[in-house]
Amino acid sequence: MLSEWLDWTLDGALPRATSGALPSGRYTLHAPGVLELTPDDGTTINAPQAHACVFSAAIHGNETAPVELIGELLCAIEAGTVRLGAPLLIILGNLPALRAGVRFIDTNLNRLFQHDLEVDGDEPDRARQLMAQVDAFYARYPGLPPLHYDLHTAIRASLYSRFAVVPCAAAPTHAAQWRFLAGAGIQAVLHQHQPSGTFSRYSKHYHGAQAFTLELGRVAAFGHNDLAALAPMLALLNALSRGEPPSEAPAREIVFFQVEHELIRHSEDFRLCFADATPNFTVFSPGMRLAQDASAGDTRVGKSPIYVVFPNAQVEIGARAALLVTPAPPPGATLKSNK
Numbered sequence: 022m023l024s025e026w027l028d029w030t031l032d033g034a035l036p037r038a039t040s041g042a043l044p045s046g047r048y049t050l051h052a053p054g055v056l057e058l059t060p061d062d063g064t065t066i067n068a069p070q071a072h073a074c075v076f077s078a079a080i081h082g083n084e085t086a087p088v089e090l091i092g093e094l095l096c097a098i099e100a101g102t103v104r105l106g107a108p109l110l111i112i113l114g115n116l117p118a119l120r121a122g123v124r125f126i127d128t129n130l131n132r133l134f135q136h137d138l139e140v141d142g143d144e145p146d147r148a149r150q151l152m153a154q155v156d157a158f159y160a161r162y163p164g165l166p167p168l169h170y171d172l173h174t175a176i177r178a179s180l181y182s183r184f185a186v187v188p189c190a191a192a193p194t195h196a197a198q199w200r201f202l203a204g205a206g207i208q209a210v211l212h213q214h215q216p217s218g219t220f221s222r223y224s225k226h227y228h229g230a231q232a233f234t235l236e237l238g239r240v241a242a243f244g245h246n247d248l249a250a251l252a253p254m255l256a257l258l259n260a261l262s263r264g265e266p267p268s269e270a271p272a273r274e275i276v277f278f279q280v281e282h283e284l285i286r287h288s289e290d291f292r293l294c295f296a297d298a299t300p301n302f303t304v305f306s307p308g309m310r311l312a313q314d315a316s317a318g319d320t321r322v323g324k325s326p327i328y329v330v331f332p333n334a335q336v337e338i339g340a341r342a343a344l345l346v347t348p349a350p351p352p353g354a355t356l357k358s359n360k
């Protein structure tokens with residue numbers, strides 16, 4: 022399964038068969054980079070913790086640690102050491118960018134996951150294909166709660182090296198998810214403040230999924246990732262694949278943040294007023310200048326300190342050059358867990 026899928030995904034070699042048996046279920050190769058795994062009792066899954074799980078990686082092509090993590094999961098399923106107890110849709114997103122070892126080819130795929138997308142091009146076409154695959158997958162399991170973990174690594178170092186971005190959508194996050202993420206070594210959670218075109222937001226908004234963009238350390242080439250640091254995250258993916266309760270840790274071990282503003286690049290003549298190596302979640306004091314933009318002017322910190330996440334001055338004009346965030350109270354007490 023795995024070798025054929027990777028040959029199709031990375032080399033374009035058509036598989037001999039698009040489905041087959043696994044020790045604990047079946048696999049179906051839907052498209053390059055799109056693989057579905059179905060447990061033996063696929064239509065009557067009774068594992069109490071089973072979700073319909075979408076695990077995606079390489080939505081940005083140079084983020085290889087999540088690809089290695091998913092490779093480990095698939096190896097374990099193929100070897101029979103992880104027994105499937107939940108259906109999985111495994112996705113590698115931007116294949117030309119993955120082959121080239123770059124973030125994207127023409128445009129950032131992770132801005133394009135919207136039903137009314139009207140742009141043309143390879144990345145928009147891939148976004149449409151992946152949205153259709155996710156729609157069809159969740160439709161096959163109406164009795165299971167949908168879940169989507171979109172796995173990434175950050176461009177730069179981070180004061181919290183593993184953190185979750187929670188998309189802005191109406192569906193509530195179950196309290197159990199915070200405990201799962203804490204148990205998987207996630208150190209911080211960042212709540213988005215407005216809708217965006219990310220893949221995780223798509224699943225949350227259109228399908229009510231428990232969905233996160235998970236940032237798992239820093240971008241590195243294949244073979245140079247610290248997978249030991251991601252062992253607890255792999256354990257979470259394994260548990261969800263088995264349909265079993267994952268390891269938990271108290272949600273209070275996570276630091277919560279809320280996005281206050283997006284810093285947008287408005288002109289060619291744009292720069293960030295701090296060093297390129299500044300880690301994510303670095304705090305800036307009131308009055309400090311964060312950015313200079315020929316058309317938008319200066320951006321300064323207001324009355325309260327601001328933490329900067331995902332700063333990137335090299336984005337396309339009109340795109341986000343940084344998130345400006347502040348600490349938020351943990352969700353907790355008022356949210357009911359239903360799983």
Ligand SMILES: [Zn+2]
Nearest residue numbers: 081084173174
């Ligand atoms: Zn990414």
